[in-house]
Amino acid sequence: MKAPTQSRRPVDAAPILKLQGITKRFPGVVALNNVDFDVRPGEVHALLGENGAGKSTLMKVLAGKHQANEGKIILGDEEMAFENPKHAKRAGVVLIHQEQSLVPEMTVAENIFLGSLPRKPFNRVDWRKLREDTNKILETLKCGFKHDDLVGSLSIAKKQMVEIGRALAFTPQVVIFDEPTASLTDHEKPVLYDVINSLCEQGVGIVYISHRMDEIFHLSHRISVLRDGQYTGTVNTADTNEDEITRMMIGRSLELDHASKPNDFGDNLLEVRNLSVKRVFEDVSFNVRKGEIVGMYGLVGAGRSEVAETIFGLRTPSGGEVVLDGEVVKFRNSHDAVASGVALVPEDRKDQGLILGMNCRDNMTMASLTSVSSMGFMQGAKERVVYDKYHQAMKIKTPSWRQKVGNLSGGNQQKIVIGKWLHTHPKLLILDEPTRGIDVGSKSEIHTLVKDLAKSGYAVLVISSEMPEVLGLSNRIIAMYDGRVTAEFDGDNVSEDELVQAITGMGKQAQAS
Numbered sequence: 001m002k003a004p005t006q007s008r009r010p011v012d013a014a015p016i017l018k019l020q021g022i023t024k025r026f027p028g029v030v031a032l033n034n035v036d037f038d039v040r041p042g043e044v045h046a047l048l049g050e051n052g053a054g055k056s057t058l059m060k061v062l063a064g065k066h067q068a069n070e071g072k073i074i075l076g077d078e079e080m081a082f083e084n085p086k087h088a089k090r091a092g093v094v095l096i097h098q099e100q101s102l103v104p105e106m107t108v109a110e111n112i113f114l115g116s117l118p119r120k121p122f123n124r125v126d127w128r129k130l131r132e133d134t135n136k137i138l139e140t141l142k143c144g145f146k147h148d149d150l151v152g153s154l155s156i157a158k159k160q161m162v163e164i165g166r167a168l169a170f171t172p173q174v175v176i177f178d179e180p181t182a183s184l185t186d187h188e189k190p191v192l193y194d195v196i197n198s199l200c201e202q203g204v205g206i207v208y209i210s211h212r213m214d215e216i217f218h219l220s221h222r223i224s225v226l227r228d229g230q231y232t233g234t235v236n237t238a239d240t241n242e243d244e245i246t247r248m249m250i251g252r253s254l255e256l257d258h259a260s261k262p263n264d265f266g267d268n269l270l271e272v273r274n275l276s277v278k279r280v281f282e283d284v285s286f287n288v289r290k291g292e293i294v295g296m297y298g299l300v301g302a303g304r305s306e307v308a309e310t311i312f313g314l315r316t317p318s319g320g321e322v323v324l325d326g327e328v329v330k331f332r333n334s335h336d337a338v339a340s341g342v343a344l345v346p347e348d349r350k351d352q353g354l355i356l357g358m359n360c361r362d363n364m365t366m367a368s369l370t371s372v373s374s375m376g377f378m379q380g381a382k383e384r385v386v387y388d389k390y391h392q393a394m395k396i397k398t399p400s401w402r403q404k405v406g407n408l409s410g411g412n413q414q415k416i417v418i419g420k421w422l423h424t425h426p427k428l429l430i431l432d433e434p435t436r437g438i439d440v441g442s443k444s445e446i447h448t449l450v451k452d453l454a455k456s457g458y459a460v461l462v463i464s465s466e467m468p469e470v471l472g473l474s475n476r477i478i479a480m481y482d483g484r485v486t487a488e489f490d491g492d493n494v495s496e497d498e499l500v501q502a503i504t505g506m507g508k509q510a511q512a513s
Contacts, residue, residue, distance in 0.1 A: 051411025104152030295474030356406030390419030
């Protein structure tokens with residue numbers, strides 16, 4: 001593991017916020033058990049733990065979305081009992097959600113100031129002030145969109161910047177960032193870091209939740225860890241390392257890349273030949289062999305996800321062809337793709353991968369209903385067999401198959417999406433950002449699973465914005481920029497500089513062989 005990348009010392013000040021003995025119970029599970037936590041003005045206090053450890057629940061208690069069964073919240077010198085998020089926000093505690101909570105039909109400005117629109121006499125909206133205030137925030141965040149753009153037209157990364165803009169619309173005492181960079185590009189992250197540092201200089205306390213250790217060691221002054229809903233401990237960032245933090249999180253050291261890459265390949269399972277979708281991507285060509293993991297790397301907006309969606313039948317190509325197992329295929333829809341042995345784990349699990357109001361079992365079998373039904377009727381016993389298989393294999397943390405998927409942590413939701421598609425027994429598995437928002441333990445399990453699937457003969461296409469993930473998993477890497485393939489690399493013989501040049505249009509373009 002890497003050592004800390006900087007030496008931020010703890011802030012010498014009394015806490016601006018203290019959580020004491022927080023306990024939160026849900027039906028069938030104790031999510032938090034007697035947890036203590038505090039934040040000092042001008043510091044970044046990182047909160048870590050595996051998926052399901054209770055991090056997001058603790059922050060939702062702090063932000064007024066949940067009410068604790070036991071314990072105290074002390075802001076300044078005053079004990080608080082936040083009835084709802086609006087109450088917490090007025091007191092100066094703002095939560096920037098991991099999963100976005102925006103209104104697609106409203107503009108950027110309306111979303112940023114939702115619930116607190118500037119007013120003129122007779123309660124009329126002051127549209128001029130709204131525009132001016134929004135433009136100041138967008139300028140601070142260096143956003144490439146306008147105040148009057150509809151949020152529904154923005155990419156996931158840009159929506160995340162709108163969420164961050166909401167926090168800047170207030171004068172907060174404490175800002176909670178829950179996986180803020182999960183949807184941001186490498187170019188957008190430094191802007192976020194500058195915003196966080198600026199807030200610290202103003203005396204704002206920052207709670208930072210992330211699974212990315214490089215961010216934690218770059219930004220934070222202190223690190224606290226939760227495990228299974230209980231407080232494990234707090235350490236100064238400058239005095240620790242990734243090994244110690246990992247042991248605090250999961251009770252053991254972890255070697256993330258302990259499974260070697262597959263190296264025994266068969267014939268081409270997938271061939272993409274000059275595939276195009278007008279105004280989205282053009283002349284994309286590459287192949288994936290049986291038993292091989294091919295990584296697709298590029299900035300958000302490069303066309304990676306759109307290529308995957310076209311292969312999966314969700315978009316109609318304007319040119320080129322897709323060849324699957326030696327035969328040209330023309331999928332009319334995703335049903336045709338699944339029937340032919342193609343599976344796609346989408347980037348956005350909540351909107352595209354799950355039905356949040358349904359239970360875990362029903363989500364697990366949703367893509368393979370014919371295997372768990374007879375004469376049009378669902379067979380509960382067969383559904384349970386499928387659920388139990390992947391519940392155990394994927395180490396999904398949930399009290400029961402009856403639990404609604406919407407109540408699970410992001411990592412456990414992702415495991416259900418992957419298990420759902422594995423049960424379709426695909427020949428080609430496409431994984432779009434497979435470990436977005438997932439802790440180090442779960443990430444290691446998924447990486448090992450992907451390598452094992454390839455070794456058993458699956459053809460795997462992995463789309464990821466994380467360079468270490470692409471380098472650690474891929475036998476070959478396809479680089480994309482502005483809707484085109486710019487280069488193809490051997491996964492074991494490529495430098496980070498070469499990859500960065502290829503995905504930013506700086507390097508010499510090369511046709512994929």
